[in-house]
Structures are given as structure tokens and as C-alpha cells.
Amino acid sequence: MGGDRHTVTAPARVRPAPGTILAIVLGAGLPLAFVGVFFAWPVGAMVLRGLVENGALDLGGFGEVLGRPRTLRLIGLTVGQAALASVICVVLGLPIAHVLYRLRFRGQRMLRALIVLPFVLPTVVVGVAFRTLLRKGGLLGPLELDGTFAAIMLALVFFNIAVVVRTVGSTWEGLDSRQEEAARVLGASPQRVWWTVTVPRLAPAIVSAASIVFLFCSTAFGVVLVLGGTRFGTIETEIYLLTTQFLDLRGASVLSITQLVVVVAVLLVAARARGRRTAQRRVAAAQSSRRPRRGDAPAILVTLLVAAFLALPIVALVARSLRTADGWGIGNYLALGGTGSRNALVVPVWAALGNSLAIAVQATAIALLIGLAASLVISRRPRSPGLRRALTGFDGALMLPLGVSAVTVGFGFLITLNQPPFDLRSSPILIPIAQALVALPLVVRTILPVLTGIDSRMRESAAVLGSPPWRVLRDVDLAIGWRPVVAASGFAFAVALGEFGATSFLSRPDRPTLPVVIFRLIGLPGGDNLGMALAASVVLAAVTVGVIALVERLRVGTMGAF
Amino acid sequence: MQKRNTIIGLTLASALAIGLAGCGSTGSVSDDAQKLVLITHDSFNLSDGVLAEFSKQTGYEVEVQAAGDGGELVNKLVLTKDSPLGDVVFGIDNTFASLAVNEGVLEDYASKDLTAAEEQYLLPAGSGREQLTPIDNGDVCINVDHEWFADAGIEEPVTLDDLVKPEYKDLLVAPAANSSSPGLAFLLATVAAYGDDGWQDYWQQLVDNGVKIDAGWSDAYYVDFSGPSSEGDRPLVVSYASSPPFEVPEGSSVAPTGALLDTCFRQTEYAGVIAGTEHEEGAQKLVDFLFSVEVQNDIPESMYVFPVNALATLPEGWSDYARVAENPYVIEPAEIDENRKQWISEWAAIATP
């Protein structure tokens, strides 16, 4: 036996079950192909269009465009407002996360659901609601915030505080409080415990949330356009201007690339923080929550104030929608069955709602299919570090659509998707695809953490007991993962319903979606149209809330958490 | 708990089924009829049956595709020159006409039905006369809230010069020139009025006199204007000459708002045949159709602008409340094309520091 030892051939390997390779290739290939064809290709084409001058790469544009004082000012403004908004969201979000995820009281779940609502509202709707609030004569008029930097801050915080609350909250909920208790017993005051024990443990979640908020703020478009008035712009609005008004593709490309660099950098930070978080142990929520105490009063106060702040624009919106030419009433809602004063619309508003719902369902199906496939693949833990790095990169690539301008994507569609087999330019499937692109990162962020949280030994148990790989997938991954899958579909559905940027680009006049209709009604003269726009906004908001509230009952903490 | 989850699951499953059913019905136009694609802006609208009439007359089905507004529309055409988006374009206005012509996105065809009566709307030769047919006219003018001025006991302003007078301080709201088409038109009006060297000072005076710049027309009109449909407190707003009729309440004959006709900038919208179209004959017919009296009569109520065809008739009441300016400001399209970028950035430096 001893002599054989050095000449024995490599041992026979366990061959993977038939179909496993195919499944993995499909699972990784489908999302990659989707993002590649419908995102990387159009964006790449647009960017190249601007950088290639007479067939040769001309990078001089970088120097020229980035050297313009206006550009530098905008970049500074973009980064500045995003950073400030992130800080504010974290400072306000932490006490709220504490109240909503560490304490236990009636109505808590409803509050958790409500806080996600601003995130999914259409920017058009929110813009108008805020303007109505802030201008002279509005409820907050005396504060004289209209058109100021502060107004933009308010809107950005409005949209993004949910990210911090849910990301930090869901992590905090799972933290064992015994470390804090140990520190207290050792003699540390509550403040010391907070700064030296709690914050370091929450740091990965805070960093992750803050970087995502930074991302959303630095690429915010509708909000800045509506509220920033004309003095404040971001890289995003500038790209929009350069492309649509000036056809300065070179400038737009340079800015797109700059934006992409910033986005990738931020996503890397977020991914690293996410990795640190998954390594932490979690305890059951019941263990870590307690009834409110007197010491919680400041946090509760902050929560109530912020909740009031979040509710205010929505309340203003609803109130304004009930004001008709004849005083208060539901006239505006009844008018939704028509097509607006003087044929403002091609189809009645309810038909637009129907279109929105149908398109959102298609978008959800696409996003879910691709997001689930991607999540299943990314949640495998391969042995080789090279493969693991590839999976992390894959995960990051899927997040990119969050950070690229809808204008670039929309125009990119026009110039790339015009040859068979991808001549989809006038196909109605393009809108669900664009919406699915936006929803995909959210789907992955909802499903993936739950799948990675499954102990691989459970899968191994099932395998040894006799389950072939596909059955393991079904009996373990899907059995545990169906809840986040359902939650992710609800979330994607709500987001698709409210999506405006890409949709308005690609929408057809005879099959408009509800946000497009709202925008159109706002843009046309006639007081009835404005009333209808507001009523339609309220309907859209109500449907979105309804869907989110429904999936909230599944109590999937990863939804809206990054 | 299980039951609730089942309900949620069923709800979403049925929604999925409905949606996918809807997927199938996103049908396309029937293949036996010839199809023309009309690329237009978001505000395009005609009454039911008007386009069907065209189909009956010529056998061509018309598919309307909205492609953004003004500048966006033209830019999309330029970007897709190699594989045209459609057959006919409607919605190119005089501020972007030159660009479209220079980039070669249009075929040489102007409606043969044009007469001398429409001369005022035609573009200069070499700047679009041969490629673009005027279809509608929506001058951009300052709109004034009569009731506000009556209550305040102040005289209404009449000309652009008046707007910088101290008695009109903090009363004007205008959409931005770099993000709104009426805003750009207003800027062009001042350029036309005060010349290439003088308009900057004028704007500085406007800014000193408290003009409010909003990002878009709807903000300016609905949120800051003081008119009956709006909530604001500024009685002077940059809008269209055709806006006043919509503020007239049902059954009344008094218009609460009006347009200052000495402050108008001509804004005409054109239609043309897109270069590279495969249905040249049908496209030409569609251009003619848009210029025809039938469509021109429908335009005011559908798109809130004035028709250009001299033979068209305005709807009842329109002529009482809405008037076409006799001497609006105009600038050659070629000149606009050449200087637009620079004018806008100079404007931005003054008006939005």
C-alpha cells in the first residue's frame, strides 16, 4: 500500500447532477444577458457616441467638460447635497429605527409599512405635493423654503429615510443585546454604551444604508427638477439638459462616465459593508425587543415628528384633491372616468390605471424571474476565492441600474435596439423591461440576504437524506425563501407602478400609464385637469400603499433594507 | 397565518395572470393595412375619429408615437437618423427647425396646399421652408390676472419694458429657459426685443425686480400664478396666448385672465416627412392632412393652440378670449440654432446664479 501512495492518480470526482451545470449557467447567464442587453449595451452605446469623434476615441472631452466651471459647480452640488442628505437621514433614522425595531408596541407593524411608502411614490406626485406645501400660502409657506436648498433636502430626506430605518432597523433587531448589558454592568453610562458598543456593531448597516441613500440622492432627478427650481441641479439633471436640449452628447457622455465612477465607488463601499453584516450573528426579534421606557422619550419624539413630516405632503395632496370648483367633494375622483376637460387625455384615467397595473405585472414577472435566478446563484458559496469574487462582482453589476440616468438609458434604447433580433424600439415590451431594470436591484436585495442566511448544513442534510440538487433547492431554498419572493414581487410591483422617468420616455399615447397621465394632466391648462391629476395621484398612492401593506404582513425584514 | 399567506399568494398569482393576459393583447396594427408612424410630442391630440377619417380616405393607418417635447423630439430624430423612428414628424417648432434641417432629418416636402395667407408662418428658405409645413401656432405671451390687478388697483403692464418697473416688483413668474419650451420662447422674445447685446441687461433688471424662475411651466402656472385655477400670488406669468379661454368659468362671458399681446414670441409648430421613410407618398398625404381644414378646425379644442390655415374657423368663444398677436417677436431659425446654447448659458448665469 505504501508504494502506491505517490503514483496514485487523482481521485474520482463527484460529478455534479445532470442539469446542475445548465441550471447555474442559466441562473447566472439570464440576469447577465438581461442587464447586458438592456442596460450595458444602450448605456455603453450612448457613452461611446459621445467619446468617439470621427471613428477615433477622443478623450479630450473629459478635460474640456470637467473643466467648465458650471460642471464643477454641479458635481460639487451633487456630492454635497447627497452627503448632507445622507447624514440627515442617518441622524434622524437611527432613533426611528430604535423605536420601530427595538421596542414593542401596538401599531408598530403599520408604522414600519408606512415608512416605506415615500420610497415608492412617484417623483411627480411628491414634487407637486411639496411645492403646494412650501410655496407662499401653503401650509409651510411662512418658512419661506420654496426653491431653496432646504426644500431639496426635505424632499430627499422624505424619499430616503425609509432606507436607513429599514436597513439599520432590521439589523438592529437581530443584534443580541447582551453585549450592551455586559457593558452597562461594567459601569458604562448609556451614552458610552451607545458610542462604544452599539454604534460599532451597527456600523456596517449604517454604512450600507448611508451609501445607498447617497446613491439615490446623487442620482435624484424628478425631485431636483421640480423643487430645486433652476438654481440647483445635479449631474443627472445636467445630463438630461445636455442630451435633450443641446444634443451635446460629448458632454453628456463625460458626465455619464463621471456619474458611473461615483456610483461604482459607492456601490463598492456598500457591498463591503454588506459583507461585514452577514457575518454577524442574529437573534430572534422577540428576544431583543422590549416595551418602551421613559428613557425612550426623545427617540419617540423624533419618530413622531418625522412621521408627521412624512405625512404632511401626502395629507396636503389628499386635501387638495378633494377641493373642486364647487368646494369640497369627490368631484375630481368622479371625473377620473372621463378624459379630462377638453379631451386632455386619449383614454380615461381608469384605463390608464389598468395599463399601469398590467404593465407593472409584466415588469414584476420579469424582475422576479431574473432576480430570483440571480439570487439563487449568488447565494451559493463556492470553494474557490476566485469564484466567490466573481459572485460578488455579479451582485454589484446587478445594482448598477440604480445609479444611471434614465435619459441615458432611454436614448440608448433608441440607438441600439433598432436591429433584429433586438428591434424592440416600438415594441410594448420595452416599458416593462425598463421598469424591470429599475426593480431588479430591489428584488435581489430583498431575496438574497434570506437565501444566504440559510445554513448550508440544512441543504447538506437534505442532500445526504437523498434529495437531488433540484429538490434541495425546492425543499430548502424555496421553502424558506418563498416569503421574500412574494415580498419582493410586491415591492417590485409598487416601484414599477410609480416609475416615471424611463416610462415617460418610452410610453405610447394610446396606452399611457398612470404617472404619465398625471404628468400630462398637470401640464395642461384647466383647473379640472389639475384636480384630476391630484385625484389620480392619490389613487396611485393608495394602490401602492395597499400593495406594500399587503406584503408587509409577511414580515420580510429585508424589503427596503440594503 | 398560513391562510393569510395563501390569500396573498392567490391575489398575486391572479394579478400575474391578468397581467400576462394583457400582454397578449398589446396588439399591433393589422398587417393588411399600410401603416404610417407619426412621431410627435406629448401634447399631440386630435378628437376621436379624425385620424380614422384619414385612414378611410387614403387607406393608411396612423400610429402615433410620442417622443418628448420640442428639443427632445428633434434630438431623438437626429440620434436615430440611420434608422428613422417613423414616417412623419409633427411638433418641430421654430426654435429647433434649423437644427432639424441642418442635420438632414427631413425630406424635402412642404404641403402643396399652402397659400400666401400662411406666409407669415413659413420658415425662411434654407431654414426649413422646403421641408416643414406649419400646422399650428401657439404664441408664448405674458398672461395677466385681471382680477388681481383690479383688486389691487394697479394698471396692468403692456410691454416688456413695463415688466421692469418698480410697481410690478415681485409680480412676475417665468419658467426657466433651459428646461422649458415657453421659458425659452420668453428668453427669445427678450433677445428679439433688446438685441444680442441688450437682453442681458434687461434680464438683470428683471431679476432685480424680483422675477421668480420656476423649473417648468406647470409650476409657474399652477403653483405660482394667481389665476383662478392656480394657487399662487403672482399675477403675471409666462404662458400661451391660448391659455385665457380655459380660465373662463362655465356659462360666464368674462375672462379672468388675458394675454399681453405686446410681449409675445411667435411659436409655430411644423410637420414634415422624416428622411428615409419607406412610405413617402403616404407620408406626404399625412402632412397635407394635418394642414387640411378638417384637422385645423379640430386643433384649438384638442391642443389649445391656434390653427394656421387661413380657411380654418375658431371654435365659439375663442375669438372673444384669445387673440393672435399681430406683431409678435420673431428670430430667424438659423440664428436661433447658432446662438441658442450660448444664450441659454448666459441667461442661466444671470437668472439662476
Next chain:
Amino acid sequence: MDTALRIDDLAVRFDGVAAVDGVSLDVAAGEVLGILGPSGSGKSTLLRAVAGLERLDSGRVSWHGADITALAVHKRGFALMFQDGQLFPHRSVAQNIAYALRLARTPAAARVDELLELVGLPGFGGRRVTELSGGEQQRVALARSLAARPRLLLLDEPLSALDRELRERLAGDLRRILVDTGTTAVFVTHDQDEAFAVSDRVAVMMGARLQQVGTPSDVWRHPASEQVARFLGYTTVLDAASSRALDPRAAGRIALRPSAVRVADGTPLTATVVHSTHSVDGWRLRLLVDSLGEVDAVAGPQHPLAPGDRVAVRYDRAAMAELP
């Protein structure tokens, strides 16, 4: 007895470092083999390699002579039980136990009841697994593993997560169940009491290699090396000279458990107390024995002892072992 499982020169490497280094082992049909070793010794990896969950870098695994190294995990017909059970949280106790049966498409209900009886949880079928205590969960996990009559049962530290009393009780039950059902089993643990209570034979694994294989009493009484001896609780190993002083017939060094030297009255052997601590049964001491040097020792509770005291000691030969 015929050999059921044979492991030939098995090696598993992670990033170049050997977790299992050339291990060869035989398990007879119906035998319970315990693999004992400190954490990090590679024993879990070895177990997982046998199950097919780890890729072999060299070596072979055969079952009744047939090479199964390349056979897929789910086709081996084995069962694997983990330290924390890994019960499927979304299924009831009965559904968990019946899992393998459903896969094999055999009728489940009667067998489930039989197994619940076997593991001492009659009537628990309808319970949710999340309501069970640690010990109950492990019993259910055991039942699940046994349900489909596996050819080989693999257990990865099955009792380590339980408290001492429960562990002792369950260890006895485990052995009884395994012997009664005639299951061939390999289990892995770092607790020697557990290994000795449950196994027919014990294999000591340290540093990715097998150090010794034998019956529990063999291994206990004749540890193969100082390393193994120390792991087994022999706290003192005397050098050659002291060993011969202790026992002139000794050919190698002698390893002593703490209980090998006991404080007694009126013996000719004397020692000085170096330091003492209370223990459950009395004292644990460090003594300087005149001829041997410093050794660990024990004393009953009735002797109050302080450093510096002179005491008389006697030896307990049963607690000594001679190393080769």
C-alpha cells in the same frame, strides 16, 4: 465481521493546507466508530468527505468493496446528523422524520411512529420543530436520520450543544439505539466521555492525522503518544528517569492522570504541596514528590492543605499509562 466502510489514504486540502492528511480507516458492518479529537483536527472534514460533501484531494472511499468516491451525495444512501439538528423549520416533527421516506417513496406514518417511540418522543409527530427543546430537537434529528434505514449513519458532534446531564443521558440512549438497530455509524466528537460511551472503537485524530485506533479501553490504557495522552487527560508525563523511579520495569515514559497520585495517610511516599485548589470531590493539587518531581494530584476533602505542607501519597496504577 466484514468491512462496510473503507477509507484509503484520504486527504482534503483547503487553500494548500491539509485538513485531512492521509487517513486510512475501516469500519465493520454494524460497528459504531467514534472519531475523537480536539477542534481543528480535521475530524468533521473527514466525516463530510465520507458523506461526499467535500472533494477529496487524494484517496478513496469504498462501501462493501465498491468505490463510491465519485458517487453523488444524494445517492450514497447515508445519513448525516449535525450538532444542531438542522431540522427543517417549516415542517412539523413528523414531516421532518418522514422526509427521507418520502424521497424513497415508502409509506411513512407507521415508521414515523416507530421512530418516535425509539427516540423516546411518542406522540410528538404534530409538533412544530421550533417549539422543541435542544434535546428534543436532537432526538428528532436522530429519528430523521434513521428513518430510511441508512447504510451508514454519520454524526457530527451530535451531543456537543447539550448540557452535561442531558448529554450523558442521550449518549447512553444513542448507543442503545444504534446497537439495537444494527446501524453502522461513524461519529465525531471532542468529548472523550461521549466517545467512550457510544463507540465500539475509537480513532483519535489530531493535526489532520489519525494517531491511534482501538477499543476505548485500549486507547485509554495505552495512549499511542504523549500528544494523545495529554488529550485524553493525562496531565503529567514523566521523563525517563522519573518513570523508572516510579516503576523500575518501565521501558518508556509514564503518563499520569491527576488521580494517579492521591494524598493518603501513613505511606512511606512523601511530597510537598506546591499549590492547591478546591474541586468537586476535594482538592486538586500540585505536589513536589521527592523522587518524581512536580506532578498533579488529588485529595479528599478532609485534608486541609496549604502550600508548603508535607503530605504522604499513594499511587493508583490504574490511572497511569505507559507510553511507547
